Amino acid sequence: MIELQNVSKEFDLRNESAFHALKNVSLSIRKGSIFGIIGRSGAGKSTLVRLINLLEIPTSGTVRVGGVDMTSLSPVELRVARRKIGMIFQGFNLLSSRSVADNVAFPLELEGRGSDEIKGRVSELLELVDLSGKKDEYPAQLSGGQKQRVGIARALAANPDILLCDEATSALDPQTTTEVLALLKEINRKLGLTVVLITHEMSVIKEICEEVVVLDRGEVVESGAVFQVFTRPQSPVTRALVAGVMNQEIPPHFAALDFLQEPEGDCGLLVRVSFLGDTAAEPIISGMVRRFGIDVNILYGAIDHIQGVPFGTLIVELSGNGSRNAALDYLKNLNLGLEVIGYVRRNLESSL
Amino acid sequence: MSAVIWNLLFKSFGETLYMIGLSGLLACLGGIPLGVLLYATVPGGLMPRPWLNRIVGFVVNAARSTPFIILMVALLPFTRFVVGRSIGTTAAIVPLAFAALPFMSRLVESALKEVEPGVIEAAQAMGASPWQIVCKVLFPESVPGLLRGVTLMLVNLVGYSAMAGVVGGGGLGDVAIRFGHQRFRPDVMVVTVVIMIAMVQVIQGTGDALARCVQRRRGLED
Ligand SMILES: Nc1ncnc2c1ncn2[C@@H]1O[C@H](COP(=O)(O)OP(=O)(O)O)[C@@H](O)[C@H]1O
Ligand SMILES: [Mg+2]
Numbered sequence: 001m002i003e004l005q006n007v008s009k010e011f012d013l014r015n016e017s018a019f020h021a022l023k024n025v026s027l028s029i030r031k032g033s034i035f036g037i038i039g040r041s042g043a044g045k046s047t048l049v050r051l052i053n054l055l056e057i058p059t060s061g062t063v064r065v066g067g068v069d070m071t072s073l074s075p076v077e078l079r080v081a082r083r084k085i086g087m088i089f090q091g092f093n094l095l096s097s098r099s100v101a102d103n104v105a106f107p108l109e110l111e112g113r114g115s116d117e118i119k120g121r122v123s124e125l126l127e128l129v130d131l132s133g134k135k136d137e138y139p140a141q142l143s144g145g146q147k148q149r150v151g152i153a154r155a156l157a158a159n160p161d162i163l164l165c166d167e168a169t170s171a172l173d174p175q176t177t178t179e180v181l182a183l184l185k186e187i188n189r190k191l192g193l194t195v196v197l198i199t200h201e202m203s204v205i206k207e208i209c210e211e212v213v214v215l216d217r218g219e220v221v222e223s224g225a226v227f228q229v230f231t232r233p234q235s236p237v238t239r240a241l242v243a244g245v246m247n248q249e250i251p252p253h254f255a256a257l258d259f260l261q262e263p264e265g266d267c268g269l270l271v272r273v274s275f276l277g278d279t280a281a282e283p284i285i286s287g288m289v290r291r292f293g294i295d296v297n298i299l300y301g302a303i304d305h306i307q308g309v310p311f312g313t314l315i316v317e318l319s320g321n322g323s324r325n326a327a328l329d330y331l332k333n334l335n336l337g338l339e340v341i342g343y344v345r346r347n348l349e350s351s352l
Numbered sequence: 353m354s355a356v357i358w359n360l361l362f363k364s365f366g367e368t369l370y371m372i373g374l375s376g377l378l379a380c381l382g383g384i385p386l387g388v389l390l391y392a393t394v395p396g397g398l399m400p401r402p403w404l405n406r407i408v409g410f411v412v413n414a415a416r417s418t419p420f421i422i423l424m425v426a427l428l429p430f431t432r433f434v435v436g437r438s439i440g441t442t443a444a445i446v447p448l449a450f451a452a453l454p455f456m457s458r459l460v461e462s463a464l465k466e467v468e469p470g471v472i473e474a475a476q477a478m479g480a481s482p483w484q485i486v487c488k489v490l491f492p493e494s495v496p497g498l499l500r501g502v503t504l505m506l507v508n509l510v511g512y513s514a515m516a517g518v519v520g521g522g523g524l525g526d527v528a529i530r531f532g533h534q535r536f537r538p539d540v541m542v543v544t545v546v547i548m549i550a551m552v553q554v555i556q557g558t559g560d561a562l563a564r565c566v567q568r569r570r571g572l573e574d
Contacts, residue, residue: 053477082479093474096570097492107478109488140571158478 001031001194002052002162007061009047009218021047023218024061029211031161034188034195036205036226038241039215045198048215049164052196053085054078066161083111086155086193090167092147094139100150101126101135107158125153129183145176152183156191163187165197169204177201181208202245206230206306214238227306231274231337245304254299254315259342267343268297268319271328274337275312285316288330293322315341353539360527361540365547367441368523371516372509375445379452379505384498386412386453387460388486398472398482415454420512423447424519431519444513444521451512456505463497464490496563503559507552514548524548 007025010018021044029035037045050056051063054070063070065085073081094103101122108118126132129149139147148168155163165184169177185208188195199205205212205226212230213223216237222229233239260267273284285296300315318324331338386408392398393405418426424447431446432438467490475489491498514525524544532541567573 055473055477079479079481082477085477087474087477089470089474091468091470093468093470095471095489095493096572097495106475106488110475110478110480110484138569138571154478164477 001066002027002029002196003062003064004028004048004051005062005064007051007058007063009044009051009056010059021218022051022058025215025218025220026061027213027220027223029194029196031194032188032192033211034185034197034209036209036212037196037198037215038200038202038205038212040237040241041200043215044218045215046166049087049166049196049198052162052164053082053087083107083158084160085162085164086158086160087164087166088148088151088155088168090170092139092144092151092171094147094150094154096139099136099138100131100142103139103150104153104157106154111158121157122153125157128156128187129153143176144172145179148172148176148180149183152180152187156187156193160193162194162196165195165199167198167200169199169201177204184208202230202242206245206304208307210307214241227276227309227311230306231276231311254341257344259344261342263343265345267345268317269324269343270299270315270317270341271331272337272339272341273314273316273331274339275314276309276337284331284334284336288318288327291330292324292327293320294318294324294327295320317344353543357531357537357540360531361524361543361547364522364524364527364544367521368510368513368525368548368551371441371445371448371513371521371523372506375448375452375513376502376506376509378445378449379456379509380502382449382453383456383505384460386457387464388490390457390461391464391490392482392486398485412454412457415450416458420447420451420515421518423451424515428519439520441516441521441523444516444519444523447519448509448512448516452505452509455508456501459501459504460498463494463501466497467493496566499559499563499566503556503563506555506559510548510552510555 004025004027007022008020009022010020013019025048037048039045047056051058052065052070054063054073058071065081068081070078070081095106098106104122104125105118108121113121123132123135126135129152131146131149131153134142134146139150142150151168152163163184168184169180172180181204184195184197187193197204197209209226211224212226214221214229214235214237216235221235222233222238229238230242230245233242254270259270263269275284285298288294288296295318297317297319298314299317301313303310303312305311318327328338328340389408390405390412393401393408395402395405415423424444427447427450428438431443434446435443437443471493472485472489475485480488513521513523514528516523517526517529524547528541528544531537532544
């Protein structure tokens, strides 16, 4: 649906130099998917989505939407193509001079639709975003969440194939964010719209995106299924971004311990086990105890949900006389995420 | 004061209204498109044409800095060409419109600049043409600012129109000079000045009320 190939964007600065906002970005977004873009502020996220509808012209590289090279279009063709790409904004950007209904009618007027057709379509859209009762009010009279729902209705008016969301929930409170996300998800499911979503709220990505790309200083540092990227972040940037929502970091009171690389006297082995889906923790632990004659002490446990699928993390201490290596192999064979943290002396309990 | 003088005042009031009304209308007709041009052609604007912008901007500034009295005299040949004569109330409208037009264009430009860039960008993202952006976004969004601009321009015209006597334009200002000043009639002077103050008050009050009314209708406090 959307295909970016080696796209770079430079902004000319006043002092003759250029600022590389995007460097050699390639990505492809599947039709009908919800695609997330994350990264720190200034990473180039907005520039990236604005390239999709050519609000920014790429310095080099190609932008294809639905197989069409956007940069090859004439101004008139570009306007027609843009009608198939809806966009919503952090600041809503509604027309203060128009009522709710007339804001939603705006893109239809641009297309030159008849007033009866517009009326029908507008009431249909207001129904969808649950704002039928507010149709004659003005944007200034609405709450943030209501404004964004008008924005969504307006973006959908011309039946686009793609919806671009630039920090669309960043100005909203958590409750409203949840509502707006639910609406986006519903639209994606009902209308088969491809949704591209920028956010700095990782919980948003976790909740509704299927794939995600991580941008840092204009470069793609990581991309893939949200599950993959969030549970196995590779780059420090990604790790920092997802830390808040993924419980990926070792809890601070463990991090403060003295870890040994090699076993030394009476010590325990600290391991982090992560598991996806319905793998239950209990049989794993009792399995290890039974089979290998070791003691398993659960020190920390957390379960996360990514789009409804549980993702669990356990930090356990393996001790006792049994074979710890055999136990680790056993865990590996169960296809669990496994990370050996290190050995700690057995006075652990007292130090915690 | 005699009935003759009251009649004269009445007639002059009509002339003043006629001069302000018609020159104000002409200033709007010319100043609004020119203001849009100034707004749209800046670098990074809707239709960047830096050179055109610089040239038009220079001409507008030059016209605005020319004293009205000089503008009136300098335009005499042009006025004769357009109106057929260079003396009289109608003839006075030409320099009045010429003085108000560049001022109006700057007022329009600054009213348009108040429109949030995000809203324009949203319209662009929806596939609006520059022309559609002007008509469906810029003008409607800036109605309160435009109303305030028109108000300011008309108030200025009240002052300029008082000088129209120089080209035989008549009007209240002319009465004030010829009767009040030259024939030592302070009562006439006071009445003309009071009428002009009242006109300014009415124009300003109406303009402000209209702008506020639009703001309120949109749920915006000002
Ligand atoms: N029109 C512009 N001119 C110059 N620099 C720009 C422009 N737009 C964005 N930038 C710069 O490009 C970088 C990326 O901006 P942006 O895409 O808005 O980041 P993000 O949305 O990730 O916060 C920022 O450093 C910003 O200052
Ligand atoms: Mg941004």
